Amino acid sequence: MSISKMFGAPVLTAIGGLVLLAQAPSNIPPIIPMHTSYDVSSLKYTPEQQDHIAIADLFFRALHSGHFELVLNLIEWPDAINHNPNDPKTPPGLMALLKSRIPEPKPLFHEQDQIPSLVLANGDLVVFMWDQQVKDADGSMYPANRFELMRFKDGKIAEHWDVANRRENAQDWKIDWCMKAGRNDCPKP
Amino acid sequence: MMFRKSAQLAFAVALLVIVGSFATAQTVQEKNNQQMVMKWYHDVIVLGHVSEASKYMADDYVDHDPRISGGRAAFIQHYENASTRPAEAKEIATFVQGDYVVMVWQRADKDPKTSTPYTYTTYDVVRIKNGKIQEHWDNAKRNTQWR
Numbered sequence: 001m002s003i004s005k006m007f008g009a010p011v012l013t014a015i016g017g018l019v020l021l022a023q024a025p026s027n028i029p030p031i032i033p034m035h036t037s038y039d040v041s042s043l044k045y046t047p048e049q050q051d052h053i054a055i056a057d058l059f060f061r062a063l064h065s066g067h068f069e070l071v072l073n074l075i076e077w078p079d080a081i082n083h084n085p086n087d088p089k090t091p092p093g094l095m096a097l098l099k100s101r102i103p104e105p106k107p108l109f110h111e112q113d114q115i116p117s118l119v120l121a122n123g124d125l126v127v128f129m130w131d132q133q134v135k136d137a138d139g140s141m142y143p144a145n146r147f148e149l150m151r152f153k154d155g156k157i158a159e160h161w162d163v164a165n166r167r168e169n170a171q172d173w174k175i176d177w178c179m180k181a182g183r184n185d186c187p188k189p
Numbered sequence: 190m191m192f193r194k195s196a197q198l199a200f201a202v203a204l205l206v207i208v209g210s211f212a213t214a215q216t217v218q219e220k221n222n223q224q225m226v227m228k229w230y231h232d233v234i235v236l237g238h239v240s241e242a243s244k245y246m247a248d249d250y251v252d253h254d255p256r257i258s259g260g261r262a263a264f265i266q267h268y269e270n271a272s273t274r275p276a277e278a279k280e281i282a283t284f285v286q287g288d289y290v291v292m293v294w295q296r297a298d299k300d301p302k303t304s305t306p307y308t309y310t311t312y313d314v315v316r317i318k319n320g321k322i323q324e325h326w327d328n329a330k331r332n333t334q335w336r
Contacts (some may be wrong), residue, residue, distance in 0.1 A: 085307045118314060120284040120291055127284055127291050129314060134255070134330055144255050145326045147312040149282065149293050161281065161293065161310040163328040 049121040052152045056119075056126045059157065060148070064114070066105035068098045076156035083161045100176075117145075124152050219285040222317045226290040227283070229322060230313065237274050239265045247321040254329045264325075273334075281310065288317045 045053070055074060062070040072091050088094050118129040127149045134144040151159035179186055215223075229245040232238045242265050250261040257267045267273055278294035285291075292313045299306055316324040 083308070083310060085309060118289065118291075120286045120289065122282060122284045122286075125282050125284070127282070127293065127312075129291075129312070129326065136331060142255050142258075142331065143253070144330055145253065145312075145314075145328055147293075147310075147328050149310065149312075163310060163312065 045121050049126070051155060052124070052126045052150075053119055053121060055152070055155065055157070056128060056148075056150055057116075059150075060116075060128065061108055061110075063098070065108050065110050066098075066102035067108055068095055068102075068105075070108075071098065074157055076153055076158045080157060081159045083159070084164045086164055124158075126150050126152065215285060219287070221320075222288075222290055223283060223285045225320075226292070226315050226317070226322065230292065234268055235275060235277060237268055237271060239268050245322055247318060247323045250322060251324045253324065253326040255331050256329055256333065275311075278311070290315050290317070 059071060059074045062068070062074070072095060075091075077091055082089060088097050114130055114132070116128045117131045118127075120127050127147065130146045132144055132146050133141040136142055147163055149161040150157050225245060233242055233245060242261055246261050246264070248261065250264065252259060252264050254267075256273070257263050276296070278296045281293040281295050283290065283292050294311045294313070295308050296311055297306060297308050312328045314326040315322045
């Protein structure tokens with residue numbers, strides 16, 4: 001039984017909102033972010049979908065701030081499917097990769113949190129879009145967008161798709177993060 | 190300070206209640222938006238029928254794809270070239286909400302070193318205004334080549 005069914009999603013979401021606000025600085029962005037031209041009144045989410053959005057929002061905050069135990073707790077192991085062709089597929093492997101990126105956690109609600117520019121739900125799926133600046137070959141920066149798609153099951157992330165091609169240097173990259181994570185089972189060069 | 194927090198809390202709860210009070214059924218307008226956008230994507234972008242662009246896209250259309258970064262004319266110039274057009278892709282999901290349509294695609298490629306086949310994901314988002322496509326975003330970078 002999902003946590004939504006046990007407690008009622010509106011109650012759960014409101015409690016979640018209380019907890020998040022209690023922990024947050026006064027300038028925390030809203031849980032449900034919106035594009036500058038996005039009309040809130042057009043949102044039509046069920047209580048369960050509101051839960052999915054809140055969980056996804058928490059997941060990205062934890063991911064970007066280095067709270068990786070929380071990240072792993074929000075994923076439905078061992079059945080979760082990650083379609084990223086580069087990411088490790090097991091909890092220890094994923095933890096090692098993430099820790100190599102952010103060794104020390106930052107506050108969960110960091111002032112520089114990136115607010116998504118668009119969040120939509122459809123059935124058990126949630127999609128996030130962010131505006132971002134990307135470095136060009138000449139070193140100049142230009143605007144682009146980043147996306148994540150997730151499917152939820154029983155309040156946890158059951159499937160994930162992001163924008164990732166298989167890297168030209170996939171093997172070197174795997175060895176690099178594995179060594180940085182201090183593991184002794186890294187692939188051989 | 191207390192008042193500010195209380196006001197924020199009241200706003201958050203009110204927002205959640207408002208959001209939760211709507212039904213989930215897709216409106217006729219949203220269905221029309223979805224059909225129009227899917228046809229635009231297939232006919233104009235994939236097949237390259239750019240002469241039909243004005244049928245789907247507003248005069249003051251804005252494209253945020255960094256390879257285009259411009260209006261309808263820049264879009265047409267980009268997709269006139271067959272090498273910039275994406276291949277047909279498998280649809281993973283479509284989101285239709287208000288004025289927005291989000292399309293998620295699964296594409297196939299081969300590992301550059303081992304030639305092992307694998308799949309990856311791409312995204313397109315459009316905003317509709319007055320029955321035409323007003324804005325478009327995707328996950329492209331300046332050097333992106335869909336396959």
